Amino acid sequence: SEQSGHYNFAAGPAMLPTDVLAQIREEIQDWRGSGLSILEQPFTSSAFKQLMAETDADLRALLEIPSNYRVLFMQGGASAQFGLLPLNLLRPGQGADYLESGHWARKAIAEGRRHAPVNVIASGADQDFTALPSPAHWRLDPLAGYCHITSNETANGLQLQEFPALPVPLVVDMTSDFLTRPVPVERFGVIYASTQKNLGAAGLCVVIVRDDLLQAPPAGLPAAFSYAVQAEQQSRFNTPPTFTLYVAALMLRWIKQRGGAETMATAARQRSALLYRYIDGSDLYHCPQKIQDRSSINVCFQLADAGLTEIFLDQAELCDLTHLRGHAAFGGVRASLYNAMPVSGVQQLVDFMADFEQRHG
Ligand code: PLP
Numbered sequence: 001s002e003q004s005g006h007y008n009f010a011a012g013p014a015m016l017p018t019d020v021l022a023q024i025r026e027e028i029q030d031w032r033g034s035g036l037s038i039l040e041q042p043f044t045s046s047a048f049k050q051l052m053a054e055t056d057a058d059l060r061a062l063l064e065i066p067s068n069y070r071v072l073f074m075q076g077g078a079s080a081q082f083g084l085l086p087l088n089l090l091r092p093g094q095g096a097d098y099l100e101s102g103h104w105a106r107k108a109i110a111e112g113r114r115h116a117p118v119n120v121i122a123s124g125a126d127q128d129f130t131a132l133p134s135p136a137h138w139r140l141d142p143l144a145g146y147c148h149i150t151s152n153e154t155a156n157g158l159q160l161q162e163f164p165a166l167p168v169p170l171v172v173d174m175t176s177d178f179l180t181r182p183v184p185v186e187r188f189g190v191i192y193a194s195t196q197k198n199l200g201a202a203g204l205c206v207v208i209v210r211d212d213l214l215q216a217p218p219a220g221l222p223a224a225f226s227y228a229v230q231a232e233q234q235s236r237f238n239t240p241p242t243f244t245l246y247v248a249a250l251m252l253r254w255i256k257q258r259g260g261a262e263t264m265a266t267a268a269r270q271r272s273a274l275l276y277r278y279i280d281g282s283d284l285y286h287c288p289q290k291i292q293d294r295s296s297i298n299v300c301f302q303l304a305d306a307g308l309t310e311i312f313l314d315q316a317e318l319c320d321l322t323h324l325r326g327h328a329a330f331g332g333v334r335a336s337l338y339n340a341m342p343v344s345g346v347q348q349l350v351d352f353m354a355d356f357e358q359r360h361g
Pocket of ligand 1: 076078080104153156173175193
């Protein structure tokens with residue numbers, strides 16, 4: 001927690017604010033004076049329906065979601081959405097465009113290909129995913145059912161800074177930077193994000209879908225995974241992940257109380273700038289990512305002597321700076337700085353890095 005000086009830099013599930021954890025502890029005992037734990041609330045009760053309505057309203061206010069969009073609370077995580085997008089959005093035989101920006105885009109492409117023809121509009125593979133292909137070079141198919149992008153590449157430390165207005169519906173995996181900045185929702189057909197990074201706990205995927213894209217579930221699509229069915233039933237076609245929804249509701253209130261998406265963006269820039277500035281000025285650490293494409297959420301870096309990485313990670317753990325190991329596919333170090341990470345956590349990390357550099361640089 002923040003007070004104890006223990007900072008969790010995990011990519012997800014991630015650190016929660018101390019006050020949110022305290023409230024959860026209380027409401028595990030008694031939720032809203034009901035005499036029942038939050039874990040025991042039926043999803044059909046009026047109190048729980050009220051919680052879902054508040055969550056929908058808070059999300060709409062924080063992201064300025066226009067009224068022609070529906071907010072769905074689904075299970076299966078963003079990984080299930082990789083398959084559910086083509087099943088829900090494409091007509092038989094229709095293909096989709098994908099930007100191959102990094103590890104998670106590749107996962108979306110691989111799963112998408114199982115259901116529909118996929119056209120890769122541009123790829124960062126030839127630069128080892130250290131830079132994002134510029135929208136000027138995207139080879140778009142005007143007949144594509146949608147164009148899929150990944151706003152923040154969690155494993156590669158890359159983040160899209162701008163979202164182009166496209167003639168086909170723009171679909172975005174926003175799992176790792178959801179609600180860390182304002183976004184032009186009206187440019188998107190679908191925005192989806194798992195909640196275990198910036199919005200609390202695992203088990204829930206928020207799907208924001210423009211209502212003209214809702215269509216009757218095609219054969220082969222389970223009704224529980226149909227956008228149209230869940231929209232029609234206010235995400236209560238079946239039991240939603242009630243506890244995770246409750247935690248997301250607390251996180252939304254926490255973000256709102258702090259001033260909303262703009263405040264989160266300022267804090268994200270402040271945290272990541274502190275770390276990048278230190279890395280760029282050091283001889284021991286380096287960031288291979290192109291400066292303009294660097295993520296303000298997942299800061300990925302390497303040590304000049306790769307043999308020091310394990311020692312760095314071990315010593316960091318001893319200093320209560322935990323889960324800094326880079327993604328298995330890339331190695332190195334990754335500091336995930338989601339909404340709940342205070343700037344004091346990043347300062348403690350930078351102080352540790354400076355001390356480590358003195359001893360090993
Ligand atoms: N997309 C991105 C950008 C991610 O960072 C992750 C998880 O780290 C996922 C998708 C997968 O999310 P889930 O494990 O909830 O399916």
